[in-house]
Amino acid sequence: MELVDVDTQHAYDRIREAIITLELGPGTLVNEQELAENLRMGAVPVREALKLLAHDELIVITPRHGLYVADISLPDLEQISEVRFTLEPLCAGLAAQRATADDLMVLEALRKEQAATAPGDNRRLLDVDHKFHQAIVRAAKNKYLIRILEHFFGLSQRLWYMALPRLDMLPTSVAEHLSMVEAIKHRDEERARRIMHDHVKAFYDQVRDILNP
Amino acid sequence: MLKAINKTIDNRHLNPWTLLSAESITLNTDRHSRGTLVLGIDTGGTYTDGVLLDYYSHEVLASHKSLSTKRDFSIGIEAVIRGIQIEDPTAIQMVSVSTTLATNAIAEGKSKRVALLLIGYDPELIASFDMQGRFGTPHYYYFDGGHDLYGREKTTLDLPGILAKVGEIKNDVDAVAVSGYFSPLNPEHEHRAFDAISGICDLPVVLGHQLSTKLGSVERATTAALNASLLAVLKEFIIAVRRAMEHRRIRAPLMVVRGDGTLMSDEFAAKTPVETIHSGPAASAIGGRFLSHLDQALVIDIGGTTTDIALVENGHVAVTEEGATVADYKTSVKAANLFSIALGGDSHITLDSENRIRIGPQRVTPLAYLADQYPRIRSNLKALSQRSDVHLSPDWLEHWYLLRDPVGADWLHTEQERKLVDSLAEGPRPLPEILTHLNLYSKVQIDTENLMRREIIGTSGLTPTDLLHVEERHSAWDAGAAKLAMDVFCRCLRYDPADFREHIWLKMTETIVHAVVTFLSGKKLTLSSHARDTDIGQWFFRNSLYDDHPQLKTSFRLQPPLIGIGAPAAIFLNSVAEKLHCKLVLPTHHEVANAVGAVAGSVMITEEVLVYPQVSGDGLEVLGYTVQTGDHREVYEEAADALAHARAMARERALGGALRSGADNPQVIVKEHSDGLDTFRIRAKAVGKPRLMRLGGKDHGVG
Structure with missing residues (x-):
């Protein structure tokens, strides 16, 4: 802000x-x-x-x-994730339509950085992942989506940090980010949307498992 | 207090407020009869000064001086805000600060690490002029891109290269600066770099075209790099000042003085810290002008560390169009035309390699002050004065002492530093003793840079301030110790003490006169001590000062009066005025004129809009005219339409900027300059008095 x-x-x-x-x-x-x-x-x-x-x-x-x-409760988690896996695929689709060459370069740079980061360095991986999601929202060129999602990123980043010690999905997310960049690059809206949906959903499924004893 | 103010309303015919802006604009001069209090603060290298001023009557109601702590200027500011006599802090309607923070941070390398990305610059050209060292940071990188004189893309922007480089270094720097070739004509590449860099890291990113519309590409890059390096420094400073204000329940807008003496809001200052370069001396000059009501004058500010000279012409402090230079870095920042010499009340009096007396350039703590803090010093000096001459040298007067405990062990880098700090644990010690303790022969064998810079150890020695104590012209500290120190120095040189003092005063006068002459004439004059020198310049200078020649009489005659600023001005400047055959004016409160100057400036925003032709690919045909502001660009078919639009835009932007920057009812003037080649520069200047807090407004409540 x-x-x-x-x-x-x-x-x-x-x-x-x-x-x-x-x-x-x-x-x-x-x-x-x-x-x-x-x-x-x-x-x-x-x-x-x-x-x-x-x-x-x-x-x-x-x-x-x-x-x-503010406390974190499981119902919160559900509600936050509902919003994210509705709006983020929307962004991914719009990004596939609207991303400029510069946007793609940024996504590419972040993807490379993620791939080059040591698998154990969860904090840094989270940071790069966060920037990657922000970059896609930005590439969607809709200032309201930017504002709404910035709010939800703030809430969900806390969940990431809670799950952080036991999180191990990041290696798979490297592959997912790659295919997402590919989809956006090829202007394949449908595919970008689907990958993003699955990506966010898989992530929340895992966080839910970790936080739900 | 209100009663006192009412009683002493100043009825001088001039209202100096209207004359302090850089342009002659008549501002609204609504006079208030009730007290409108403002607090001005100047943080210098030696002292932090504060004044409580009645804004409309110009009466100084209270002032306070406190020693500056260079490692953290906010300490001095807190002391001033804490210490100044204010009956009702909530009545203060504005606080304004001038600070050498930026200048010092750059000069002492304390600013943050910056990566400078140069887009479209020619590395070979830069190298051929040997300009790499002038960028203000050692971390600079070249990338393809940039525009030409017509705002056309010269080469495709190498964004992948930029992203790769930033990715590689982002953990090693604190900020990024970007400067594109001809970016004021077309900032597209800078904007694209900004968007991309902010996408991959959280570092602050500074763009060259936002700081300067001048086309000098090296100066713009330097300005951007220095600005980036100062962002965190100034932010911390502003936070500290606001905290100190809050502690005293002062809820007023905070302004910061620019290098040309104008004011900007603290929010602006946090974004453009580079503009505060030279703000201290500029505030002094404005304060001198303000207190003396003189429209033509030469202002000399003598502080503890430096002497600064500025010229007031037609009521304004003369500003250099070239851009301020700081620590050998040439910037494109507009600043007062200043001349600064390393001579002040606390300059170290020592011997040079040929055993000649030298004053400065180092600033040390006067021995009178050290003895005041450590009474043992006086008895040490006494013992020293009774020693036989063989064992005596001026080095014995130089004392080193601990300014504070080095807290963590990581503050001390070497074994020598640890040993040195240990040896000072019991109190200050003279240099020869320290050398013996460390088993060394000479001072140059001790690397004290780290300890001095972090203000862990300090140096004390004989200074002009001590001699003033001897002559009873200054009496703050231990005059007895000062006399003993002077006697030791004189015995070493076999000088008569009275002659010695006379020599020091003459030498200081000579140095200041020399500075005035070179500043005003723009000519160089190296003073050699060889009497047989045949140079007529030297002869003229000396003859004019000392009236040596039996037949030929020469003299300097300074047309405008001299305004003296700073505590020692009254003492040192009389003889200077005598040698320059001019009138010396020492306005009331001249010793805190710098702090007065901090509140006396106007708020000013300058906006420039460039208009230049858009030419066809072959460069032969004019297709239209581009109107370019920082982030906005439009093309018109006719030059007249483009210019009209540019004028309106410049006016609107300057006005908006001035309002956001805290100006009250700003007035705008628009001027047009031709850069040749059908290129125009529309400059709008919005100037207004600072907007004071409205009393009786909403109370934010301090809990």
Whole structure:
């Protein structure tokens, strides 16, 4: 998110990252003052940032118990995944229609980076995977889809981090990304859509298994 | 406090606010009778100064000086904001800061690591002019692409190459800068590079055409690289200042001074930190102009570390069109035309290799101050003064001391550094003792760069400030210690103390006069100490200062008056004015004029729109006229239509920019320049007073 305020932006970026990477785990109580001190900032920008994060559904503000990091529940997971495997295939299809040569180069670069990353380096693989999905959304050239999915990426990235220690699907995703780039390159909408659907669905199936004991 | 302000409203006939913009524009001069408080802060290399000013009456209500901490300028700012006398901080309606942060970060290599991507530049051409070292970063890479003088694509953009390079280095740099050949005429390749790079990494990306519309490709690349290297530095600084403001419950807009003395909002500054280069000296000049009400003057600001000279002409601080130079890097940043010399109150007085007295260029802590902090120093100096001459050398006056504990072990890189820090644990020690302790013969054998840069150890020595203590013209610290130190120095040189001081004052006067003469004349004059030199320039200079020749009388005559700024100005500039045969003006509060200047500037936004012909492939036929702004491009059939559109666009963009940058009711003037070849540059300048916070507005509440 692009904000005007220099310090609110900084606080927003830092706190959001801490929540997504589970440094601030789901359900953690958030003390504004403490957070401000840790970030070496004033309380006002931190408060502003927390409000924005409440908008992002990463922070919950309760009148009586203060602030806490939003919990993750299985129903949440289902609902988030429903949205993602409806909208992301839509993006993949649009990308197949609209992707420019530059978009394809970016996808290609990310795919190569993913392939070159050591299989055990899950954190980096996740980051590249995230950028790959963002690049496809961007190639779809629809600013509303960009905004909506950015919101859902924020929510689902937390799930990835929770599943991270036991996740091992990334090698297969290398092949899937390759065929997705191929489909977009050949302007094959239908195929791009299908690959994306299966890709996202397979991922959520695995995350569900990991999180569901 | 309000009563006091009402009582002392300034009824001077001129309203200097209207004259401080770079162009003569009459601004609304709505005078408020009640106090409108603004806080101006200047962070210099030695001191951080703050003033609380009544915005409309121009009265300085309070001021505060605090020592700067170079490793973290926000410490000094916090001290000033904490320390300045403010009865009601919520009444402050604007805070404005000038800072040498950017200049210092570049000069001391403390800025962040930047990858500079050069699109369409010719590596061989750059190498043939030996310009690789001028880019402001050692990590620069060439790629195919770029445009020609008519905005036509010169070569296809090598985006795969750019992506591969960024992928390879993204973990080793903190930011990326992109500069395309002729990108102000057509920024397409820069935009495409930006989109692609942001797709594969999270690094901040700076584009050259957004910082400069000038066509000088090397300067633009340097500016982009320096800007990228300063993004994080300035962001941290702004966050720290806002935090300090919040701690004192000041909820006002924060402005930052540019190198030409104009103001921009903190959001703008965070995006274009490179524009703050030279903002400190520019603020001094504006402050001097503001406090003195003079429209023609030469402003000299004497600080602890440097002396800065600027010219005020027709009420404005003269600006250089060429672009600011910092640490040998030529940029395309507009800045005040300044001349800076490494001479100040805290310049180190030492001997050079030929045993001649030298003042500066290093800045050290005055011994009077060190003795004030460590009373043992005075007895050490006493013992030193009683030693026999054989064992004495000026080196004994140079003391090293710990500025702070090196926290983690990783702060110390070498065994020598550890040993040195250990030896200083008990307090400051003179240099010869340190050398003995380390089993060394000379200072050059100790690598202190890391320790000095991180401000772990500091140096103290004899300075002009000490001599002022001896003469009782300054009395902040230990005058006794200063006298002992001076006596030791004089004994080493077999100088009479009074003659010695006279020599130092003369030498300083000479150096400043020399700076004034070379600055105004634009000519070089190397001063040699050989009396038999036959050069007439040298003779003229010396004769004009010392009236040596029995028949030939020469002298310098500075037409405008001299405005003295900075605490030691009153002391040092009298003799300078005498030698220049001009009037010296020391406005009230001249010692904090720099901080006054930080709030005295106008908010200004300049927007340039380029209009140039679109020619056919063979270059013989004009097909139309391109109107190019930073991110917008349109083609018109007729030049007149293109120009009309460009004027409207420039005006609109400048106005919008000024409003976003915190200007109140900005006025716009549009000017047209021809670059030849049917190419035009439409420049719109929007200038306004900074928008102050409305009191009684919404309370954001500090919890």
